[in-house]
Amino acid sequence: MAIEYLNKSDLSLSQKLWRLNWLFVLVLLATASVGFAMLYSAANGSLEPWAGRQILRFSIGIGLMLLVAMTNLRIWLKYSYVLYLVALVLLGAVELGGTIGMGAQRWIDLGAVNLQPSELMKVALVLALARYFHGSNIEEIGRPLFLLPPMLMVAAPTMLVLRQPDLGTAVMLVIGSGAIFFVAGVRIWKFAVLLVATLISAPISWQFLREYQKQRVLTFLNPESDPLGSGYHIIQSKIALGSGGLFGKGFMQGSQSHLSFLPEKQTDFIFTMLAEEFGLIGGLVLLGLYILILAYGFSIANSSRNHFGRLVSMGVTTTFFLYVFINIAMVMGLIPVVGVPLPLVSYGGTAMMTLLFGFGLLLSVHINRDEPIGRRGAADDF
Amino acid sequence: MQRDNERHKNFSRRAAMLAGGKAVLISALVGRMYFLQVVESKRYKTLADENRVNFRLLAPLRGRIVDRFGVPIADNQQNYRVLLIPEQTDDIEKTLLRLGGLIPISKSEKRYIMREVRRKRSFVPVTLRENLSWEDVARIEVNSPDLPGIMIDVGQSRFYPHAIETAHILGYVAAVSEGEVTGDPLLELPGFRIGKSGIEKVYDRVLRGASGSLQVEVNAYGRVIRELERNEGQPGTRLHLTIDTQLQKLASEKLRGESGSVVVMDIYSGDVLAMVSTPGFDPNAFNKGLSTSEWNALVSNDRSPLINKSIGGHYAPGSTFKMVVALAALEKGVISSESEVYCSGETKLGNATFHCWKRGGHGTTDLKKGISQSCDVYFYEIAKRTGIERIAEMARRLGFGARLGLDLPGEKPGLIPSDEWKRLVIGSPWQQGETLLAGIGQGYVLTTPLQLAVMTARLVNGGVAVTPHLTRDIISMDSIVRRNKVENRDIGLIPSHLALVRDAMNSVVNVPSGTAFNSRIKKPEFRMGGKTGTAQVRRISKQERENRVLKNNELPWKERDHALFVGFAPVDSPRYAISVVVEHGGGGSKVAAPIARDVLEMVQRRNVAWARNKQSSGEPAISNVIISDSNDKSRRGEFGHGD
Structure with a gap:
């Protein structure tokens, strides 16, 4: 019965393509192009080794995104818990058989590609929480016991990524989930209670941090204390940013970036390179593109006639925002270096796939914005 | 439907709050960017350049x-x-x-x-x-x-x-x-x-x-x-520099194995043509860095290779000081060229006996004989008549007792004693016996080889206060000025006195009875004049004198006499002055005079060859004179002084 209904309400492919927010896709393309240009510059004016591969990845990612967008939102609703469980199992698997890299286990070697379950989890958790709160009403949300299952859904993957240890992802999972709890209508005082509880337990969680993570937090608090050690990255990044000034040093003219003073210029510190070569103006243009994407996210969330779509949109948008904020705040020395890439711009495939998967869901919400979805996936089931 | 609307409204409110929160955070990012890239930009630009640019x-x-x-x-x-x-x-x-x-x-x-x-x-x-x-x-x-x-x-x-x-x-x-x-x-x-x-x-x-x-x-x-x-x-x-390398090398060669000094200078210009101190050392080794053992060997060597003896060695001038005493006596008028003193081989002053170097004495001695045969008794007598103050004053006019201001570090002043000096430094009054000792260049008198050469130059250049120098130009940080023919101060010597002394110095070398006759230059136009000196560095006891004075080769090196010679050439129209000091070398006539002869002969030969060469062509023909720099062509005439 339900399946029949799903089929009935399905839009045709041409209808979907018509309803697709092409302007949004265009903004994504513009943002990614900024990345291509910077990667071209990072390689001293060459497509090798970064820009070319990044274009290829982005093309594949866009294809994936459209595939996700074309998939009916109900399907995502239906399989959201399954997806979450798969991601959780994979995350557990990296604990056992993951490849050692950068001092942290984060990948599963699938032969041809390395799968990073923590990235998959960022989207899967959004879907799972959206599904949970989709089926709730205001009274239920008021009950603390009702909030326990979603909190466990958040806690399980967070503990796993912390053990890896991946501080950045853990922070993103917790705050991203918190945003869904928030828009789902959980009382603000409950967040306050949780925050106080967290602060009290902070010394305990400090024990879970690896030495290098503790060092990063400590270095953040006083980067100048160790100019040649951990603080070096932040100091050099600030010098690069500051010396860029209002208009920058010009494309491919960034001395800090090109003379290797800036670490990881093609990945985590690519924003610094952009701001060095194009100045404050360049930085603001990219930030403008990001704000545009966020604004689309909000408007898609608000225009959805189903709660699942609204929650998924806010979850995806918030995850995206966290990428942007954590990365830029990090390179400017506002928060510790946690190793979060700049979305759509930094070189690398995993974060890009996560984001484009998320944007695919966002577009799916947009396409199906007029579809009411019942508590268990049916249109009239509420 | 109604419930979803309510939920939607609720959601919208919360979403707006969340968006507001995000906007605040993004504003923080923009503010930080503005702070770094506009407010602090200058500082960071400097830091970036410090990173990038290396001086x-x-x-x-x-x-x-x-x-x-x-x-x-x-x-x-x-x-x-x-x-x-x-x-x-x-x-x-x-x-x-x-x-x-x-x-x-x-x-x-x-x-x-x-x-x-x-x-x-x-x-x-x-x-x-x-x-x-x-x-x-x-x-x-x-x-x-x-x-x-x-x-x-x-x-x-x-x-x-x-x-x-x-x-x-x-x-x-x-x-x-x-x-x-x-x-x-x-x-x-x-x-x-x-x-x-x-x-x-x-x-x-x-x-x-x-x-x-x-x-x-x-x-x-x-x-x-x-x-x-x-x-x-x-x-x-x-x-x-004013140095002639070939002359320098010859003088070094002549002093080989000895500890001593040779100074050759132009008596008019003050150019130092050669200034040798032996033993030498290898300056190239210092550049590469000396080992401790090499350094210790240099420092502990009792012949002091690191000291430039020409300016840093103090020697009693011995008989080479006698011209100073003679001029002082002539100037005071206590003697004339005819005044005679009888030398019996010794003279007495109170209880003390002062010996002449020649046992048995020189007999009747006048100024010329006194200098050419270096009679000590003659000089004891005229020194006694002249007094230490007049002798000291003459010595200072001739360049002794103070630094000459040569452009080298380590120059020593020498010592010309006087009553005042003795009271001040030793704390007792001057004794007449000490005047007698000063009369033969012993006692407190100390000179440097450079001062001896300068004295000789002043004696034969007509009595002008020529001063020595090693550089052709007067050099400072901002300018290099050619030394002009320096207007030297006249030291007020009477020409007839100078002629007497010069004649006596001629007879030292060129008269068979003279102390340096065996070291004369035979080529007539190169003949030299001069004065031998043998400075005693030990006290000869009365007992030893009664037995037999030990010969130099019977003494340990440190106790042997210093051999000295001062000279000039050509004897008829002097151009060059020389001083030779051989530490513990023995007699001036046997050891020092031959060195002076060879060096003075060479400097004159080179000058003649130079002048001839200059006349015939612009290019040098002397095999051992190498002109490496064409800029020097205009400066070559300088060697022939007064041309």
């Missing part, structure tokens, strides 16, 4: 020092070094092993190299060995395909071609010591050398030149990416 000093080429003919005597030599660039070889051990087959590398050297390799970045060259011989360089170059990472590099280092003969004049250069650092970054360059003694020290600033600078762009690892700006700086000034 390097370029050491200027040290000025050459040439002799009066333009022959380089302090030069810059290419210094071949072998370097290892670790990143260019896969196996450092193997490369070093192969290199070890060409130039021996000791175990400790290898340890040092490996430590340097670990300490430095892989593209920074490590110096394996300096001052390679040309053979080593050739061997390494030929084998370079088997020596990955090995490179030959050429630097400049100071080189003294006539090292030992010129060491005391030129001095030497060596690495800057901690106390010499002035804040001038040039001095802190690795391998930079500064003048430590001699001309190299006195004229260090002009020889040094001005440093250049190089601005390069470097990356985070210090590798040079490109050159931004280069300023070559100013090479050091070329210094033109």
